[in-house]
Amino acid sequence: MLAGRVVVVTGSGRGLGRAYARAVAAAGAAVVVNDVDADAAAVVVAEIAAAGGxxxxxxxxxxxxxxxxxxxxxxVEHFGRLDAMVTNAGLLRDRTIGKMSDEDFDLVLETHLRGTFTCARAALARFREQGGGGRLVLIGSPAGQRASFGQTNYSAAKAGIVGMTRTLAAEAARHGVTVNALVPVALTRMVATIPAFAEAVAAVEAGEPVPSRLREAGVGTAEDVAPLLVYLLSGAAAGVTGQALGIGGDRITVWTHPTVAAEVSREGGWTAESIAEVFPEQLAPHLQPYTPDVPAEATR
Incomplete structure (x- = not known):
């Protein structure tokens, strides 16, 4: 599906990034593998080469x-052009807000949010230089869509990435570029920090299959996520842009954009007292859940 394409995948030395790089290479693309770990990047490059990529x-x-x-x-130097940028690089510094330092917050935002911004900007400039067309896939997270205890920094960054996706899609449309957010759910080392999934991550790393209860709940391996990326980079997805699309295990999801859930008007405006009068009956029934909706049986 990607023959002749050139794709950059950031943070592709391990985990989801490695799965993304291997999958787009298997689909025919040439890949720029990026990581801060030279040995990890070299291993992925060697794996791709060994498979004929x-x-x-x-x-x-x-x-x-x-x-x-x-x-x-x-x-451009090695393959002559750029067709897609996948902004996957990231790290965690998980702590509740009272224990989170400025450095914990800044490092996560620097890598995830600023890194997505700088890479998207550079890619878009190259797409325009080449005459238009191209793909941006910005990697989000359920933590940016729902509460994720102990991840104020990570949640803020990932929510920002999905917001960035919508704006960049509007800005890039005139250049024939699609921009989408991919929201993966996979049993990787990053997920292992969540106690409910630690045992399952260890089992998968030991070569065991993902339990069916997790797959049905939308949790799988990094390799389960990669096909959606390949699709979004392909010509088949030319009409898909500005979306947040999730995948994990056996499930693909389309996330809604923020929208008004309820509204009430009052001629002349509002006082705190008048809001208190109408809120319980007219607005409170429309308040939104903010915690994850993963079934309890999926975490056992």
């Missing part, structure tokens, strides 16, 4: 503009 490494932390420019330059 083409890949080159760029070892650098995502966030700075210089890294984004280097990733695009590597694609």
């Amino acid at each position: 083409r890949a080159v490494p760029v070892v650098a932390p995502v966030g700075p503009t210089a890294t984004a420019d280097a990733l695009v330059a590597a694609a």
Whole structure:
């Protein structure tokens, strides 16, 4: 589906990024593999080459503009062009807000949110230089869509990425570029920090299959997520843009955009007292859940 395409995948030395890089290479694309770990990046490049694909490494932390420019330059230097940017790089510094330092917050936002911004900007500039067309897939997370205890920094970054997706889709449409957010759910080392999934992550890393109760609830492996990425990068998804699409286990989801759930008007405006009068009956029934809706049996 991706023959002749050139794709950059940030943070692709391990986990979901590795699965993304291997999948797009298997679909025919040349890949720029990025990671801060040179050995991990080299392993993925070697795996792709061994399978008959083409890949080159760029070892650098995502966030700075210089890294984004280097990733695009590597694609052009080695493969002649750039067709897609996948902004996957990220890290965690999980703590409740009272224990979260400025450094914990800033590092996560620098990598996830600023890194997505700088890489998207560099890719869009190259797409325009090439005459238009291209794909941006920005990696989100359920933590940006629902509450995720102990992840104020990560949730803020991932929510920002989905917001960025919608705006970039509007800005890039005139250049024939699609922009979508991919919201993956997979049993990776990052998920292992969640106690309910730690045992399942260990089992998957040991080569065991994902339990059916988890797959049915929308939780699977990194390899289960990759096909949606390949689809979004392909010509078949030319009409799909501005969306947040989730995948995990046996399930694909379409996330709604924020929308008004209820409204009440009062001529002349409102006082606190008048709001208190109408809120319980006219607005309270429409308040939205904010915690994850994963079935309890999926975590046992």
